[in-house]
Amino acid sequence: MEKMTRVSTVLGSASVGGKTMFCHLDAPANAISVCRDAAQVVVAGRNIFKIYALEEEGFTERLNLRVGRKPSLNFSCADVMWHQVDENLLATAATNGAVVTWNLGRPCRNKQEQLFTEHKRTVNKVCFHPTEVHMLLSGSQDGFMKCFDLRKKESVSTFSGQSESVRDVQFSMKDYFTFAASFENGNVQLWDIRRPDRYERMFTAHTGPVFCCDWHPDDRGWLATGGRDKMVKVWDMSTNRAKEVYCVQTIASVARVKWRPERKHHLATCSMMVDHNIYVWDVRRPYIPFATFEEHKDVTTGIVWRHQHDPQVLLSGSKDSTLYQHAFKDASRPVDRANPEGLCFGLLGDLAFAAKESLVAGGAEAGRKPGYPGGDRRYPIFFFKKPDVTEQFAQVASVLSVFEALGGGGGGVCGIGGGVAGGVAAGSRMDWFVETARLYLLSGKPFAELCDHNAKVAKQLNRPQVSTTWTMLRIMFSEPAHLSSSANHNMGKLGTLPLLNSFNMKDLSSGLNERNKESRQDNIHSLETNINNNDVDNEETEGSEGQAEYVFGDAELDDDDLYSMEHDNQTEEPEYTLPQEAFPLRHEIMEQPSAPEPPEKAESPHVSGSEAESACLTPSESVSLISVSQLLFPPHLPPAFFGPVVKEMLAHYAEQGDVQMAVSVLIVLGERIRKEIDDLTQEHWYTSYIDLLQRFELWNVSNEVIKLSTCAAIGCLNQTSTTLHINCSNCKRPMNNRGWICDRCHQCASVCAVCHHVVRGLFVWCQGCGHGGHLEHMRSWLRDNTHCPTGCGHLCEYT
Amino acid sequence: MRHATAATETMENNPLSVTDFFKICTHCERLTKKDMGVRIPRPLGNGPSRFIPEKEILQVSKVDDRMESIFEDAFATLGRVDNISMVMGFHPQYLESFLRTQHYLLQMDGPLSLHYRHYIGIMAAARHQCSYLVNLHVNDFLQVGGDPKWLKGLDMAPRKVQMLGELNKILAHRPWLLTKGHIENLLKAEEHSWSLAELIHAVVLLTHYHSLASFTFGCGISPEIHSDGGHTFRPPSLSGYCVCDIANGNGVAEEMDGNHRATEMGGEVEVLMERMKQLQECRDEEEASQEEMATRFEREKTESMLVATAEDEDSVPSRDVSRHFEDPSYGYKDFSRRGEHVPTFRVQDYSWEDHGYSLVNRLYPDVGQLLDEKFQMAYNLTYNTMAMHQGVDTSMLRRAIWNYIHCMFGIRYDDYDYGEINELLDRSFKVYIKTMVCCPEKTTRRMYESFWRQFQHSEKVHVNLLLMEARMQAELLYALRAITRYMT
Secondary structure, three states, rough: OOOHHHHHHHHHHHHOOOOOOOEEEOOOOOEEEOOOOEEEEEEEEOOOOOEEEOOOOOOOEEEEEOOOOOOHHHHHHEEEEEEOOOOEEEEEEOOOOOEEEEEEEOOOOOOOOEOOOOOOOOOEEEEEEOOOOOEEEEOOOOOEEEEOOOOOOOOEEEEEEHHHOOOEEEEEOOOEEEEEEOOOOOEEEEEEOOOOOOOOOOEEOOOEEEEEEEEEOOOOEEEEEEEOOOOEEEOOOOOOOEEEEEEOOOOOOOOEEEOOEEEEEEEEEEEEEOOOEEEEOOOOOOOOOEEEEEEOOOOEEEEEEEEEEEEEEEEEEOOOOOEEEEEEHOEEEEEHOOOOEEEEEHHHHOOOEEHHHHHHHHHHHHHOOOOOOOOOOOEEEEEEEOOOOOOOOOOEEEEEEEEEEOOOOOOOEOOOOOOOOOOOOOOOOOOHHHHHHHHOOOOOOOOHHHHHHHHHHHOOOOOOHHHHHHHHHHHOOOOHHHHHHHHHOOHHHHHHOOOOOOOOOHHHHHHHHHHHHHHHOOOOOOOOOOOOOOOOOOOOOOOOOEEEEEEEEEOOOOOOOOOEEEEEEEOOOOOOOOOOOOOOOOOOOOOOOOOOOOOHHHOOOOHHHHHHHHOOHHHHHHHHHHHHHHHOOOOOOOHHHHHHHHHHHHHHHHHHHHHHHHHHHHHHOHHHHHHHOOHHHHHHHHHHHHHHHHHOOHHHHHHHHHHHOOOHHHHHHHHHOOOOOOOOOOOEOOOOOOOOEEEOOOEEEEEOOOOOOOOOOEEEEOOOOOOEEEEEHHHHHHHHHEEEHHHHHHOOOOO | OHHHHHHHHOOOOOOOOHHHOOOOOHHHHHHHHHOOOOOOEEEEEOOOOOOOOOOOOOOHHHOOHHHHHHHHHHHHHHHHOOOHHHOOOOOHHHHHHHHHHHHHHHHHHOOOOHHHHHHHHHHHHHHHOOOOHHHHHHHHHHHOOOOOHHHHOOOOOOOOHHHHHHHHHHHHOOHHOOOOOHHHHHOOHHOOOOHHHHHHHHHHHHHHHHHHHHHHHHOEEEOOOOOOEEOOOOOOOOOOOOHHHOOOOOOOOOHHHHHHHHHHOHHHHHHHHHHHHHHHHHEEEEEEEOHHHHHHHHHHHHHHHHOOOOOOOOOOOOOOOOHHOOOOOOOOHHHHOOOOOOOOOEOOOOOOOHHHHHHHHHHHHHHHHHHHHHHHHHOOOOOOOOOOOEOOOOOOHHHHHHHHHHHOOOOOOOOOOOOOHHOOOOOOHHHHHHHHHOHHHOOHHHHHHHOOOOHHHHHHHHHHHHHHHHHHHHHHHHHHHHHHHHOO
């Protein structure tokens, strides 16, 4: 407050509330600077060096400093700075390497006071010390920074940047002795003015030249830098290592950056090429400028806030030979015109769509089907940002819908988040596993057909990623000739596969029905996301009824700005999490949502128990898949070429919990891949899968897998526990050698009750009376009788 | 049977020079001739360059791992290691950057289709009648599926390419005349119009090949063995001269250089070094007035016009190279005779680092970066040697050469004292630079021999790289400035 009152007194009545105005200069400007009382501005360029007074109605030329008949190159200014303490003192940097100071108090026309010609190349920047009257710093193309004492004829100290051109030098606002220098090779150095021998600290801020830097006027640790790489970065220098705290991506290389007075997070930038606008950014909202000034017709070369405590008025000079005063109230606010809508395809064929809440809600209202229960259903407000007083940004709420790719069924809707990793049947979670196990073909057909078949199965089960994987495997490992034909007739061929006819749709139907029902609904579903456990499993969380507050991490989120969301969801709706590509989670979520824990953990088939690990739909995975498809161009790469990729893919699946996929592929590919994966891993997968299969009582499949496995350890699973110990029916002692004659009583142990011969093969007997015989004999006997053939009178039962 | 195949695949430790691989023993030759009726071509000229003795260029045994991998990469991408690469092999760091850029421009993703790129390369090289590059790219052009009809002349190419002819002509000879009007003509021609991105690509290609043509002539690159002029079926003649050498007055030099070097031009290097030292020292003492500086620039600029290229007889464009450009009479010399004035371009107002880079990278991603690296590589390349002297800071000399070339194009550095140029570059060197940059096709072996006699060939190639990059940057600056003006 105190500061503000001081401002108003300093500003006086004349300059408060400046309006947008401009004047023509005779020549392009390179730099501008204002004097301390904000009443005058100096414009410098190759062919111009003038002082203008800022008045209520416009600029008036006060003084032309460019005197003499044939002005020398010393007037050709690359930069200019008005001293912030002494109103009569100016310094310019000339393109020929001269540093010139000007004293407006001189009585004659030529105001030039001192001339330093110590630099060998163009001087890019001059900077007065903010408080010290006689101290001037310059930075030059020749790689040196020089500090001048204006009372002396030459520099007092020289700082070497190791022959790397200096683009900007800035005294720190708060630390008396510190200055920052930015370099053409992307480095920024901090120097202590007392120690010319070595910089205090150096870090690489940008790739390519750093054109500008600016210390934060209030926060002593913050330094903003702008570079040719189109970035503005804000560094926190208060710690040991310079830490990048904010980064703003602009559309063109950044020529100047200036913090906005009185606004902690605002800064103004202009670009060096192509883009003529001046942007004011809120560094916390780096995607869209807070305000834009669009008056200039050519690149803006100099920007300066008119008064160091007045955030409303900005001055700018440009190559289009105009000098502008911009009033903040006239700035255009891009955020008002921005369409907060986005559309993006996910790796798995999902489609995410985000839009302004009002927009989507309106459409949803109109499109809602009559008769749908819960007419008062509340559509979610996903992003509800707490209004921040310091941040004068338009508050926007938006809605994100994710459409999941459904084979042929049209866009199914899954609410926010979206099914990841092949969202499968909503009903019983493990249905897909059972179905897949039953329907996959692992052997008995040519490789390509197996792949096609399995791809088809996966597709039917709504697991597009798995399906695509199969298709890719076929492409990778098939012979080129085969490839083209099978690829072309992919669909037709599949339709004729005999197994498809026996495809049991029944198990699927429940899940699919549910889906379809939902797809008929309008496309907004509530968000049921549980960021907390971060699982990207497609599995449903049951019973997340009632109101629950969920918290999202968002890329542009401040630590204390949390998006909260309320929703009111229905039981049967599947739960999804946000795909990571849509909302990268940058940091830990602060609050824990009160949602129920998803119950799937116990039965989850994951090999790796960690949920967090399974959540990694790793970008590397997507990359590897994509790169494979590109590499296919030369159509006859040796299959061995794909080995590492496939290996990685299998490991990924296993990691994700889908050991089924890993094993199936392993079997189908057989020799093609086996050598790539070490035996222990293979065995591990096999045992996990077999264990699962047996748990689901899929004995046949499990046996098939065992049989097809090439691991010695797995193969012998079928060989164990195959012995059956029997006792002699006469002496009740165990029989050792042969199954049919007892060593002790020398009697034939198992005699057929029908033919009274020894049975040496299949022996079948009634568990009630213990009598039995040859299978065939017993069968024919029992066709006509119900009693035991021995005549024991037992009513035998065979199943 | 290509040059490159032999060179790369037989990297062994014999100190064999490259052409040895083509010398088939007489017995086999007789056999093949007799039995199969095959005519064995014989490489013309010796080695990749006509100016530099072959044994200097690339001794297979001296090739280190780094060079080997660079050559292998080059061979893998282009299917050849051309003579240009062999000569540039003196400076492996640069060669790497050069090949990467060229590969990106010709092979990688870009706005222009492949055959367009090669055709533009042909156009640009043909502007300087550089049959070497034309031949090279005619092959490539056909290989990527270009229409052979286009090769009959620019008239047969699509209208769109024809329109580029004007830009090509101006860029090659008088880039300062380029205005935004030219750009507008290209961009606003209804169905034949260029997109900005395509135009940038084309401009980069044009400038690349203009300057590469300079290098080709400047180093006397010999034709590839498989292209016209690269081989002969005639038995070796006794004289040992090849026809073109005679035409260019190249045959004389061989025996005289050895003796004359040491005696006549004895202290050349020392004199140069002494001057550099003096300049370094006295620079701070007396500061020339600004007017003086301006005059020095103007003087250097006008003088550079008058450094007449000695052999000024109109040479007939060799074979049918001239088909690819219109108006063959338009050249640098016309203008210098008429004494036109070159307007001054202030580099502080439009520099490559600040402005050019941003524009190129914006419209043709990554190329700005590649070119930037290449320019920097060429500008900063040094081994701190001068002829036989070690540990010399050559930055002053390099800067003088760079700025002299830019000066010829009217580009002025405010912070440079053009008086230095006069001190450091003697007349024969200026003649060479001037010829190479402005009408490279007139470069002769005599010129190459006559400057910097005591310097090594690798240093002369280094100079050539500097010239080539400086020229490319100068042309680019003018073209990009015109485009920027059009855009604003």
